[in-house]
Amino acid sequence: MKKSSRVLLVAALVLTFCWALVALADAPAGYYDSVDLSSKATCRATLHALIDHHTVYPYTSSSTDTWDILENADEDPLNSNNILDVYKNTSYVKFGGGVGPYNREHTWPKSYGFPDDGWVPYTDCHQLFLCDASYNSSRGNKPYDDCFSGCTSKPAATYNGESGENLYDIDSWETWQGRKGDVARAQFYADIRYEGDAANEPDLVLTDNQSLIQTTEGGVAYMGLVSTLLEWSQDDPVDAKEMRRNDVVYSYQGNRNPFIDHPEWAEYLFGSGVISGVGDQAPQVAAVAIDRIAPNPFNPTTTVEYSVGKPGAVYVRIYDVTGRVVKTLVDGDQAAARDYSVRWNGRDDGGRTVPSATYFCRIETADGAATRKLTLLK
Numbered sequence: 001m002k003k004s005s006r007v008l009l010v011a012a013l014v015l016t017f018c019w020a021l022v023a024l025a026d027a028p029a030g031y032y033d034s035v036d037l038s039s040k041a042t043c044r045a046t047l048h049a050l051i052d053h054h055t056v057y058p059y060t061s062s063s064t065d066t067w068d069i070l071e072n073a074d075e076d077p078l079n080s081n082n083i084l085d086v087y088k089n090t091s092y093v094k095f096g097g098g099v100g101p102y103n104r105e106h107t108w109p110k111s112y113g114f115p116d117d118g119w120v121p122y123t124d125c126h127q128l129f130l131c132d133a134s135y136n137s138s139r140g141n142k143p144y145d146d147c148f149s150g151c152t153s154k155p156a157a158t159y160n161g162e163s164g165e166n167l168y169d170i171d172s173w174e175t176w177q178g179r180k181g182d183v184a185r186a187q188f189y190a191d192i193r194y195e196g197d198a199a200n201e202p203d204l205v206l207t208d209n210q211s212l213i214q215t216t217e218g219g220v221a222y223m224g225l226v227s228t229l230l231e232w233s234q235d236d237p238v239d240a241k242e243m244r245r246n247d248v249v250y251s252y253q254g255n256r257n258p259f260i261d262h263p264e265w266a267e268y269l270f271g272s273g274v275i276s277g278v279g280d281q282a283p284q285v286a287a288v289a290i291d292r293i294a295p296n297p298f299n300p301t302t303t304v305e306y307s308v309g310k311p312g313a314v315y316v317r318i319y320d321v322t323g324r325v326v327k328t329l330v331d332g333d334q335a336a337a338r339d340y341s342v343r344w345n346g347r348d349d350g351g352r353t354v355p356s357a358t359y360f361c362r363i364e365t366a367d368g369a370a371t372r373k374l375t376l377l378k
Helices: 003-018 040-051 066-073 134-138 177-193 228-234 242-254 264-268
Strands: 079-086 089-092 100-108 127-133 152-159 162-168 172-174 203-207 220-224 286-293 303-309 312-319 327-334 339-345 357-366 368-376
Touching: 003 127, 040 177, 040 264, 066 100, 066 127, 066 242, 079 152, 079 357, 127 162, 134 152, 134 228, 162 177, 162 264, 177 203, 177 228, 177 242, 177 264, 203 228, 220 228, 220 303, 286 357, 286 368, 303 312, 303 357, 303 368, 327 357
Parallel strands: 203 220
Antiparallel strands: 079 089, 100 127, 152 162, 162 172, 286 303, 303 339, 312 327, 312 357, 357 368
């Protein structure tokens, strides 16, 4: 590999590298069997039906409430006594609720459709995150968008090697790099979950038309900006803490955020289409995608499931965090298909057992590439 190419690859991998991984669970077997991808309309309808009618917990209560769920879901992966907030990237000691250094951030602002806790989305922990109180106040109800000029900075602290910068102006909030995808996928979830088809549930709609984003109660309520959120979701892929968060919220509410389990569905439903299909036409396969790595974390073997959109040369390699090739799993021509899989036994190209660590699986074709983290825990 040329030095320049390796530098670019290392940069790409660093963008997706996160904290030490914790035990994760995939979606239960068969959870998404009812989702029909034959068209955007049927995909949306079947996905909505799947995640609709979750178990609702009170916002604040002497029994289990959103404080309990969020202090579990947003737990600091390096210290179970603490939480890690979404914007400041700071670890705080859990205090159980009330007034403290962090509070509950509605990533879809409550003023856009559900202004009090009588509305179901108000307490939905898939879009609620624990957040430094001052950063929450600075964000207010600003839509998510990139901030280019005249921006105020709210730095994300350096924690376990990761940091960044939140930027905002009068009508936009740009989340720091390490959590852009998290808040984006929370918005995709909210749009699909809430269609105004039940009591105390507004119809939440993502848009690029900022003039539509206004305070309202019930009815159709808008949030955005959807094109920015699609970019953020791609730039900040799903990581371990986000997968764990999905598992935790699911354990309480009984529904999952499908855009964490299947991030490629965001482009299908809200963009130009990583998976595309019109009418009765079967959806096309993405140019290249890593559909699943399971188990993850693993010991001693794991299976990488992937899709190839066009026939041609395919390379599947395992890299360490420095960008060095550890193992080449696939090197050859393959036909377009959605059901490829390859196993990795935790050994390098020389047959040596590799140490416990975080690695990256990267698939490359002439039409694109995809990268996903995996961890060997012994």
